[in-house]
Amino acid sequence: MSLIIGIDVGGSTTKIVGVKKDGTGHVIITPQHVRANDPVTATYGAFGKFTDDNNLSISDITRVMMTGVGSSYIKKDLYGLESHRLEEFTGIGRGGLYLSGLDEALVVSMGTGTALVHATRDGKMKYVGGTGVGGGTLLGLSRLLLNLEDIDHLAEFAKDGEIGNIDLRIKDITAPDMLGALHRDLTASNFGGVSDVATKSDVALGIMNMVFEAVAMVSVFAARAAGVKSIVLTGNVTRLGFCKEKFEQLNDMGYGVRFIIPEHSQYATVIGTALAGFDREYGGSDK
Numbered sequence: 001m002s003l004i005i006g007i008d009v010g011g012s013t014t015k016i017v018g019v020k021k022d023g024t025g026h027v028i029i030t031p032q033h034v035r036a037n038d039p040v041t042a043t044y045g046a047f048g049k050f051t052d053d054n055n056l057s058i059s060d061i062t063r064v065m066m067t068g069v070g071s072s073y074i075k076k077d078l079y080g081l082e083s084h085r086l087e088e089f090t091g092i093g094r095g096g097l098y099l100s101g102l103d104e105a106l107v108v109s110m111g112t113g114t115a116l117v118h119a120t121r122d123g124k125m126k127y128v129g130g131t132g133v134g135g136g137t138l139l140g141l142s143r144l145l146l147n148l149e150d151i152d153h154l155a156e157f158a159k160d161g162e163i164g165n166i167d168l169r170i171k172d173i174t175a176p177d178m179l180g181a182l183h184r185d186l187t188a189s190n191f192g193g194v195s196d197v198a199t200k201s202d203v204a205l206g207i208m209n210m211v212f213e214a215v216a217m218v219s220v221f222a223a224r225a226a227g228v229k230s231i232v233l234t235g236n237v238t239r240l241g242f243c244k245e246k247f248e249q250l251n252d253m254g255y256g257v258r259f260i261i262p263e264h265s266q267y268a269t270v271i272g273t274a275l276a277g278f279d280r281e282y283g284g285s286d287k
């Protein structure tokens with residue numbers, strides 16, 4: 001039985017997963033992450049923790065697949081195992097399709113910034129653009145405006161927020177009988193309706209709402225240009241409750257696309273990277 005280890009070496013977080021293939025298909029083994037600023041330390045630390053937690057030995061592993069900005073610092077095969085590096089966009093696309101069960105989609109990776117990949121089941125992964133708005137924007141604005149250093153703290157504050165004290169919405173500036181096809185809750189201007197009584201919670205909600213709406217609209221335009229109707233959302237911020245609620249709300253706004261956040265969405269890239277290890281071009285025997 002082939003066991004492929006995937007490692008996504010990010011700037012501050014490194015993710016690792018195992019994928020094996022049995023008679024029923026691919027099986028995902030315990031996605032994990034570790035935090036370390038040094039990519040070499042993070043890679044070896046993640047590998048050691050993963051193998052120990054899952055009672056694995058080196059002989060159990062067929063090969064290692066690596067991606068991410070920090071993977072370039074790993075100059076040799078990991079512990080003597082056959083090791084390959086994968087372009088990150090391929091991992092994003094492949095992971096998004098696998099987790100969603102779709103044959104074609106726009107896969108959106110929301111990390112520090114946001115990358116958009118048009119992915120198809122035949123292995124064609126096309127990077128179609130992106131935006132600098134993403135998780136880094138959430139953290140940066142929360143530090144500047146709220147003195148918060150943790151995205152989970154930002155999300156906690158946002159739970160009690162009232163978006164009407166921050167944003168200007170269509171219903172705030174348009175008579176009900178003039179709305180036409182526009183949804184009354186669409187945002188006309190992020191932070192365009194800031195109230196004198198806006199609280200810290202209101203600002204936290206406004207920050208999150210602005211970032212996710214910006215990502216949503218870029219994704220909608222890219223999906224339309226690619227001729228696809230399914231948008232798969234992946235990356236660390238997709239685990240936030242507000243993210244899931246926001247995109248469920250946007251599904252009802254009449255954009256003509258469907259936003260999907262699959263299980264293990266925050267690990268999509270590393271799962272896709274591991275899956276690529278079964279391809280013939282990386283020494284695998286099947287897909």
